[in-house]
Amino acid sequence: MSDLTFLLIEFGIKAFVIVNIVLVMASVEVYLERKVSAWIQNRVGPNRVGPMGLLQPIADVVKLFMKEDVVPKAANKGFHRLAPLLTLAVALGVYAVIPYAHYVEIGERTVYWGIAPNVNIGVLFILAMTSIGVYGITLAGWASNSKYSLLGGLRSAAQMISYELSMGLSLLGVILITQTLNLNEIIIFQRDGWYGLRWLIFLQPLGFLIFLVSSFAETNRTPFDLPEAEPELVGGYNTEYSGMKFGMFFLAEYANMATASAFLALLYFGGWSLPFPEFWDSLGLVEGTWGRVLLQFGSFMTKLMIFILFFIWVRWTVPRFRYDQLMNLGWKVLLPLSIINLFVTAAVIIFFNL
Amino acid sequence: MNNRKNTEAERLTFWERMYIPEIARGLGITLKQMFKPKDFVRQYPEQRFEPTGSFRGRPVLVEEDGQERCVACGLCARVCPALAIEVQAGETAKDKERYPEKFEINMLRCIFCSYCEEVCPEEAIVMSKDYEIVYTSPQAAILEKDELLVPKAKLQDRLEFLRQYK
Numbered sequence: 001m002s003d004l005t006f007l008l009i010e011f012g013i014k015a016f017v018i019v020n021i022v023l024v025m026a027s028v029e030v031y032l033e034r035k036v037s038a039w040i041q042n043r044v045g046p047n048r049v050g051p052m053g054l055l056q057p058i059a060d061v062v063k064l065f066m067k068e069d070v071v072p073k074a075a076n077k078g079f080h081r082l083a084p085l086l087t088l089a090v091a092l093g094v095y096a097v098i099p100y101a102h103y104v105e106i107g108e109r110t111v112y113w114g115i116a117p118n119v120n121i122g123v124l125f126i127l128a129m130t131s132i133g134v135y136g137i138t139l140a141g142w143a144s145n146s147k148y149s150l151l152g153g154l155r156s157a158a159q160m161i162s163y164e165l166s167m168g169l170s171l172l173g174v175i176l177i178t179q180t181l182n183l184n185e186i187i188i189f190q191r192d193g194w195y196g197l198r199w200l201i202f203l204q205p206l207g208f209l210i211f212l213v214s215s216f217a218e219t220n221r222t223p224f225d226l227p228e229a230e231p232e233l234v235g236g237y238n239t240e241y242s243g244m245k246f247g248m249f250f251l252a253e254y255a256n257m258a259t260a261s262a263f264l265a266l267l268y269f270g271g272w273s274l275p276f277p278e279f280w281d282s283l284g285l286v287e288g289t290w291g292r293v294l295l296q297f298g299s300f301m302t303k304l305m306i307f308i309l310f311f312i313w314v315r316w317t318v319p320r321f322r323y324d325q326l327m328n329l330g331w332k333v334l335l336p337l338s339i340i341n342l343f344v345t346a347a348v349i350i351f352f353n354l
Numbered sequence: 355m356n357n358r359k360n361t362e363a364e365r366l367t368f369w370e371r372m373y374i375p376e377i378a379r380g381l382g383i384t385l386k387q388m389f390k391p392k393d394f395v396r397q398y399p400e401q402r403f404e405p406t407g408s409f410r411g412r413p414v415l416v417e418e419d420g421q422e423r424c425v426a427c428g429l430c431a432r433v434c435p436a437l438a439i440e441v442q443a444g445e446t447a448k449d450k451e452r453y454p455e456k457f458e459i460n461m462l463r464c465i466f467c468s469y470c471e472e473v474c475p476e477e478a479i480v481m482s483k484d485y486e487i488v489y490t491s492p493q494a495a496i497l498e499k500d501e502l503l504v505p506k507a508k509l510q511d512r513l514e515f516l517r518q519y520k
Contacts, residue, residue: 036388039388042387043395044395047397313381317384
């Protein structure tokens, strides 16, 4: 087999598997969201469709497909159609650089898990893609030709710009420490030291906190879900959407949540790295074998699920911020804090020659 | 802007303004809620609510020895505040001499006040325990006499309740 055909097959399979993982993850999230919200509110939650209501997300999707697709008469038809596609495509596109585990050796070839986990602009790529996501939402708000949608879209844009800054600045701390934008190398940095537990959360606690808050704002989740604030804006940017177009926004929201969780796990909690690597080596599960890779995958997925549960848990606990509070927090608190964090990190690195 | 000065008690303390401890406290509260048993939830179609005799469900006519107790005096129709009942009397050779030729309750109008039951001299119309009241058309919601008749044995709880408390 020539290198090219091998690569084509490899990437085809990887892309297929990863897109499916993301979609399954989204449906698991929807189920968890409904269950956890029910438990928090002393209800039982979906328990009719399938055992324990496990097939509820499928029923939801079938419902969305069956619905009539209403487009407002005054809407800008082209952009109205484009917006959900853009949002979903961007949300899925981010997964191109996320590593799910390290690598396996098949014959003489090394196959990395993740479509392109070794690109040297990984962090930058994710930041860029998540900021493109806001175009979809703003476009949806504008193309709907409805005041509620427009307000939702504009809020989304303002919110993204405000929080993107502190998000990027808090990430600079991580990049200063690891000296790389490559996601796999960031994980390897966290793996090599302190028995595989040199997680960046211990080195960058303030940066983690800022990043966590910003990613809540970035994914439009409560307490920062002003773009779709139901009591004020009907449904925000997706007011005028129905059927599967709405479903796409819905899917993109949950895919973004999974992205944010994955990003948090990668940058601050060691991603796929396993604690105590010597122990696993002694079991014969050395780097490059299938067993090791599956363990790494499990490690990453566990961290991901914990963060997703945290996102859901916070959503059903904290009330929505008022708009001025949101802006105050973004510009007057998180931005200065992230700059301080950056300077302290840089100073420590220079003075201690790390 | 709001010019009203906050009182000392209304102002947030330093730690409350820091958000994080308060959010953590809130998360603790919801976590506690999450693991509370939810055994007070009734799984409706499988586990039904069994009302007591005091429950006012769909009004029905008591059927005794294969026929209605009603003598078509029309008091229930008269007292009904929602004008849901229509009675037409007819003559019969039996002891009571009168019977309702036509007895209709419009369930779209009925307000379950139980005045009809209270005013009935023969204890012939009572409120049942039936609370699953669903119809597919306005016509189907107007119940005729044969739909209203329920054997006395099934209404025992209510009849006893009425004897005690009416």
